[in-house]
Amino acid sequence: MNRRKFIRHSGIASGMILVPVSSLSSCDYKKTQKPGKMSLRFAPFDLQLKHVFTLANSSRSTTPVMLTAIDYEGHTGYGEASMPPYLGETQESAAAFLSKLRLDRFASPFLIEDILTEVDGIAEGNSAAKASIDIALHDLIGKLLKRPWHQLWGLNPDDTPMTSFTIGIDTPEVVREKVKEASPYKILKVKMGRGNDTEMIETIRSVSQVPLCVDINQGWKDKQHALDMIYWLKERGIVFVEQPMAKEAIDDLAWLHDHSPLPIYADEALQRLKDVESTKGLYDGINIKLMKCTGMREAHKMANLAISLKMKVMLGCMTETSCAVSAAAQLSPLSEFADLDGNVLISNDPYEGMLIREGKVTLNDSPGIGINVKQKIV
Amino acid sequence: MNRRKFIRHSGIASGMILVPVSSLSSCDYKKTQKPGKMSLRFAPFDLQLKHVFTLANSSRSTTPVMLTAIDYEGHTGYGEASMPPYLGETQESAAAFLSKLRLDRFASPFLIEDILTEVDGIAEGNSAAKASIDIALHDLIGKLLKRPWHQLWGLNPDDTPMTSFTIGIDTPEVVREKVKEASPYKILKVKMGRGNDTEMIETIRSVSQVPLCVDINQGWKDKQHALDMIYWLKERGIVFVEQPMAKEAIDDLAWLHDHSPLPIYADEALQRLKDVESTKGLYDGINIKLMKCTGMREAHKMANLAISLKMKVMLGCMTETSCAVSAAAQLSPLSEFADLDGNVLISNDPYEGMLIREGKVTLNDSPGIGINVKQKIV
Numbered sequence: 089m090n091r092r093k094f095i096r097h098s099g100i101a102s103g104m105i106l107v108p109v110s111s112l113s114s115c116d117y118k119k120t121q122k123p124g125k126m127s128l129r130f131a132p133f134d135l136q137l138k139h140v141f142t143l144a145n146s147s148r149s150t151t152p153v154m155l156t157a158i159d160y161e162g163h164t165g166y167g168e169a170s171m172p173p174y175l176g177e178t179q180e181s182a183a184a185f186l187s188k189l190r191l192d193r194f195a196s197p198f199l200i201e202d203i204l205t206e207v208d209g210i211a212e213g214n215s216a217a218k219a220s221i222d223i224a225l226h227d228l229i230g231k232l233l234k235r236p237w238h239q240l241w242g243l244n245p246d247d248t249p250m251t252s253f254t255i256g257i258d259t260p261e262v263v264r265e266k267v268k269e270a271s272p273y274k275i276l277k278v279k280m281g282r283g284n285d286t287e288m289i290e291t292i293r294s295v296s297q298v299p300l301c302v303d304i305n306q307g308w309k310d311k312q313h314a315l316d317m318i319y320w321l322k323e324r325g326i327v328f329v330e331q332p333m334a335k336e337a338i339d340d341l342a343w344l345h346d347h348s349p350l351p352i353y354a355d356e357a358l359q360r361l362k363d364v365e366s367t368k369g370l371y372d373g374i375n376i377k378l379m380k381c382t383g384m385r386e387a388h389k390m391a392n393l394a395i396s397l398k399m400k401v402m403l404g405c406m407t408e409t410s411c412a413v414s415a416a417a418q419l420s421p422l423s424e425f426a427d428l429d430g431n432v433l434i435s436n437d438p439y440e441g442m443l444i445r446e447g448k449v450t451l452n453d454s455p456g457i458g459i460n461v462k463q464k465i466v
Numbered sequence: 467m468n469r470r471k472f473i474r475h476s477g478i479a480s481g482m483i484l485v486p487v488s489s490l491s492s493c494d495y496k497k498t499q500k501p502g503k504m505s506l507r508f509a510p511f512d513l514q515l516k517h518v519f520t521l522a523n524s525s526r527s528t529t530p531v532m533l534t535a536i537d538y539e540g541h542t543g544y545g546e547a548s549m550p551p552y553l554g555e556t557q558e559s560a561a562a563f564l565s566k567l568r569l570d571r572f573a574s575p576f577l578i579e580d581i582l583t584e585v586d587g588i589a590e591g592n593s594a595a596k597a598s599i600d601i602a603l604h605d606l607i608g609k610l611l612k613r614p615w616h617q618l619w620g621l622n623p624d625d626t627p628m629t630s631f632t633i634g635i636d637t638p639e640v641v642r643e644k645v646k647e648a649s650p651y652k653i654l655k656v657k658m659g660r661g662n663d664t665e666m667i668e669t670i671r672s673v674s675q676v677p678l679c680v681d682i683n684q685g686w687k688d689k690q691h692a693l694d695m696i697y698w699l700k701e702r703g704i705v706f707v708e709q710p711m712a713k714e715a716i717d718d719l720a721w722l723h724d725h726s727p728l729p730i731y732a733d734e735a736l737q738r739l740k741d742v743e744s745t746k747g748l749y750d751g752i753n754i755k756l757m758k759c760t761g762m763r764e765a766h767k768m769a770n771l772a773i774s775l776k777m778k779v780m781l782g783c784m785t786e787t788s789c790a791v792s793a794a795a796q797l798s799p800l801s802e803f804a805d806l807d808g809n810v811l812i813s814n815d816p817y818e819g820m821l822i823r824e825g826k827v828t829l830n831d832s833p834g835i836g837i838n839v840k841q842k843i844v
Contacts, residue, residue, distance in 0.1 A: 199620070233611050
């Protein structure tokens with residue numbers, strides 16, 4: 089806090105006495121707002137995956153989420169925290185976090201910078217729980233303004249990217265089958281870096297010539313091998329490479345960035361706004377995920393920062409309902425690529441919103457994040 | 467333009483034929499908008515200065531501006547280009563520039579990213595003329611949403627800074643008189659770097675202990691002299707230093723930045739978003755002026771970029787009406803300091819908007835940029 093803001097917040101400059109934070113009421117915030125109060129509701133929900141999701145060390149058929157709703161003056165904004173187990177948050181941790189928030193202290197959802205600063209300060213981490221507040225606030229504000237966020241951000245909804253569909257590592261037979269099923273998608277994502285890289289690509293290319301991107305998940309250990317692979321991939325119609333080497337391998341990543349004929353995107357190397365600047369010179373772009381970066385407001389700042397730094401943006405997601413995916417999609421006209429297939433992977437989506445039409449992220453004109461409630465959970 | 471966007475814009479991907487840009491109509495833009503068309507009006511206007519403005523090589527009693535208005539569906543957004551002669555734009559150049567713009571090609575003012583990209587591409591330079599479109603569009607959008615921009619940006623209007631009032635170089639008698647007249651202001655700006663630096667400060671300090679900032683306008687030529695002066699100034703209650711040395715003196719500025727006990731702000735060293743990154747490591751903050759950076763949208767991106775780079779923001783202005791000053795003020799909760807006294811210096815302001823109350827930028831709740839028309843010019 090700088091000196092001016094300290095003086096203002098502490099009341100010294102205006103001759104007020106210092107009061108403990110706990111006694112601050114909404115009258116300390118903007119006084120000219122309408123007198124309505126925001127109230128937060130939340131409910132745990134388990135997403136049912138259409139197919140069992142297999143990673144190196146585990147497989148699972150559900151993903152736990154926390155669905156949120158903020159009520160204010162007859163409107164309700166919806167949000168979501170998606171918490172795949174390997175990221176450390178749980179429905180219990182999200183409930184504990186959300187229980188600490190006192191939204192009724194704020195006179196208006198439009199004080200979103202103040203609100204999200206307070207949310208961020210409640211505890212370290214908890215980025216998905218934080219995102220569930222951010223998304224609900226954005227949905228609420230958009231509904232109050234009767235406009236979708238892509239419009240409030242001044243973006244052209246025709247500028248949305250194609251979204252990729254992920255093909256997991258599997259036997260050649262299964263991979264060929266999955267690629268055929270994914271024919272509506274105009275770009276496929278291939279998980280690589282586990283030893284059968286060339287087999288995966290050759291299997292896919294035996295049945296499809298669609299553009300591919302590859303996600304190495306830090307799997308390549310040697311920079312020359314990485315560069316050789318990237319040249320090999322380029323000849324086979326791969327359009328970009330995600331997180332090729334360990335995020336700590338700064339020198340190798342800088343060398344690879346200087347030599348690579350394909351764009352390289354950072355994923356594990358960054359989470360939030362503060363991490364973006366350090367990716368410059370090592371990567372050509374960044375993968376922004378709402379559940380890692382605490383939501384739409386920070387994601388929007390990250391996208392604009394990356395573009396200001398002459399880097400590119402892609403948008404990713406976890407397994408999520410149409411709530412969080414539609415929130416991310418609002419931002420997608422700023423991105424080169426999207427990987428927003430999270431809602432397609434589940435069988436019990438309580439919302440409907442953004443659609444994938446012929447592989448392209450397709451925004452609607454509904455206000456806020458652009459979703460309808462199909463099944464009331466929260 | 468990247469490959470994806472080229473394909474989309476050129477129509478290759480969807481099998482359309484290529485058409486010349488001149489034949490594009492609004493139906494090429496978003497089809498779901500209401501059918502209203504925007505129309506632009508503009509009128510030259512000469513601001514009458516309350517006091518003759520003296521610079522090293524010239525003096526003047528008027529500042530030429532171009533006032534703009536964009537009409538759309540019963541609403542009107544107002545804008546302004548202020549063009550002090552030394553910056554190179556004129557009422558003629560602004561009229562020529564504005565005449566080239568075809569706003570009726572766009573289906574909605576909400577497509578502001580597309581519109582301003584087109585505006586920026588009409589010609590190099592013309593930053594004030596560009597700002598006059600940007601400001602009018604923001605005013606219009608805010609009126610359509612019935613909200614002021616500080617609220618649409620999610621900022622707390624209580625977070626506005628104090629604004630400085632500039633004390634020009636003059637005889638000790640005149641300086642003392644001006645300082646007494648400026649008593650409502652809680653911070654004064656002193657123009658320095660013309661050889662009588664210590665005399666100016668000592669004259670002011672003989673009648674006032676108010677915090678000061680100093681604007682050197684690149685006037686110091688030697689880095690050790692600059693550092694000695696900054697230490698001398700710090701002892702006399704100066705709170706920051708603006709553009710101490712020539713913007714080209716990169717090494718000297720980096721050294722000064724490393725050693726200075728006071729924050730140093732860039733002014734002449736930057737104009738637009740593309741310039742911000744290069745100021746890091748040389749300055750602690752940037753002075754953003756709408757007339758140099760083409761308007762509110764780019765200014766907002768610059769402020770967020772600077773904050774992301776852990777730099778500070780101040781907002782400056784030219785001699786302007788309440789239109790452009792109120793537009794800049796919407797952004798001021800993001801700034802540490804403001805130098806938004808442009809409208810106070812003129813006697814024929816056709817608008818009223820942002821006010822300075824006890825030295826503090828004070829925003830109102832009126833939609834858009836928050837102005838009322840007192841005298842209809844455009």
